[in-house]
Amino acid sequence: MGTVGQEIVGIHAEEIIDLLNQGIAAELNDAYRYLLLSKLASGIHSGPVADLFARTAADEWHHVGMLMDRVVQLGGEPMTGPADAAGRSYVDYRPPPADPTDVPAMLADSLAGERAAIRFYRTLFEKTRDIDPITAEIARRALADEIGDEDDLERLQTGRPDR
Structure with missing residues (x-):
């Protein structure tokens, strides 16, 4: 990012980079978990759930990339690997249930997890909207995605029809 772009963020860059790395850690865990669930889910009605998990995994990987790009633009270093995720994530990793047919638990x-992400991105947006409009826009987009994911999961959980 250029000099004036860095001046906009100013003294807040370190805090924003830390928040972005928390997001990277959580999204990395979520992307892995959703992909794993898409492979493990079995039993009656598991097909639509597995499909949603696979699509959501791709969305979460996209969020990882957006957040990493922003950390680099701010002159920071994205977390260096999955081993860092447990200590940096804003939410604990939830392993899949032992029973692959326990779709309700999944x-x-x-x-x-989606609700934790909604809270995180809302907070990130609120903290950055007046000091870093680029990060605020990333947070706004991710927030919209996570709200959509929550709705999709609730629809499957409750049996509500698609939009």
């Missing part, structure tokens, strides 16, 4: 745990 959905409930996934909803908890």
